[in-house]
Amino acid sequence: MGVLNVTPDSFSDGGRYLDPQRAAEHALEMEAAGAAIIDIGGESTRPHGAREVAAEIEIERVAPVLKRLGGRLRVPISIDTRKAAVARVALDAGAAIVNDVSALEADPAMAPLVATRKCAVVLMHMRGGPADHMKFAHYRDVVGEVEARLAARARAAIGAGVTASRIILDPGLGFAKRPRHSLALLGALPRLCALGYPILVGASRKGFVRVAAGRDPAALESATAAVNAIAIAAGVAIVRVHDVSSAVAAVKMAAAIKPANGGG
Numbered sequence: 503m504g505v506l507n508v509t510p511d512s513f514s515d516g517g518r519y520l521d522p523q524r525a526a527e528h529a530l531e532m533e534a535a536g537a538a539i540i541d542i543g544g545e546s547t548r549p550h551g552a553r554e555v556a557a558e559i560e561i562e563r564v565a566p567v568l569k570r571l572g573g574r575l576r577v578p579i580s581i582d583t584r585k586a587a588v589a590r591v592a593l594d595a596g597a598a599i600v601n602d603v604s605a606l607e608a609d610p611a612m613a614p615l616v617a618t619r620k621c622a623v624v625l626m627h628m629r630g631g632p633a634d635h636m637k638f639a640h641y642r643d644v645v646g647e648v649e650a651r652l653a654a655r656a657r658a659a660i661g662a663g664v665t666a667s668r669i670i671l672d673p674g675l676g677f678a679k680r681p682r683h684s685l686a687l688l689g690a691l692p693r694l695c696a697l698g699y700p701i702l703v704g705a706s707r708k709g710f711v712r713v714a715a716g717r718d719p720a721a722l723e724s725a726t727a728a729v730n731a732i733a734i735a736a737g738v739a740i741v742r743v744h745d746v747s748s749a750v751a752a753v754k755m756a757a758a759i760k761p762a763n764g765g766g
């Protein structure tokens with residue numbers, strides 16, 4: 503899943519793709535580099551200093567990009583939003599996936615929308631909102647608590663009429679999580695996969711990767727690729743990334759390695 507942030511303030515690429523033409527070109531570049539999904543977002547959710555934006559502003563940012571992409575992308579488009587009004591515009595413009603970092607909790611109109619449009623949905627684990635989630639980064643058993651919460655959100659979505667086979671779960675690395683929490687969740691991916699839903703992981707360039715790799719952009723990309731390879735080897739279905747070519751190489755490599763006893 504290639505990230506397309508149409509925002510002025512995203513933590514790693516804020517402002518680069520605010521121009522709709524440039525954003526659409528970047529989506530096509532990511533597809534050419536091997537992205538299987540393009541995730542378009544008009545609101546930053548970075549841990550410090552993200553500003554919540556009104557639905558109209560999010561729509562003003564993403565709609566021109568969706569319009570330019572109309573019919574030009576072969577891969578599905580995902581809309582990264584917590585707001586039903588934004589998701590509706592994107593679904594009308596051909597998006598196939600709603601990526602909701604609030605797991606359908608921020609907007610009561612989101613679950614019915616996803617259910618009636620029969621689109622896929624990413625339910626991500628977070629506590630609080632984009633502006634204050636780090637206040638809630640306290641856990642006794644981060645893996646158990648995230649696992650239980652994701653299972654509960656999947657049940658709630660199904661209760662609202664969403665088909666189970668359209669649900670993707672995401673532990674929400676970096677969202678209301680200190681680096682040690684994100685690392686513990688990465689160490690427990692097989693347990694999250696055992697919930698029975700495809701798992702999505704978004705590690706790309708995040709703070710816990712910076713802790714290991716430092717700020718050097720090349721090292722950060724290599725460390726991100728390492729996390730992605732490990733995630734795929736652990737059974738994760740989708741990795742959300744800024745740099746598609748390094749992710750595609752990592753994913754292909756991890757997927758090519760067969761578990762022991764696999765013959766020869």
Ligand code: HH2
Nearest residue numbers: 507512513546547548624626672675704
């Ligand atoms: N991470 C970000 C945004 N959306 N969605 C899912 N499902 N999982 C994630 O881990 C995730 C996400 C944050 O990254 P980015 O989009 O690069 O930054 P920003 O939120 O500052 O735009």
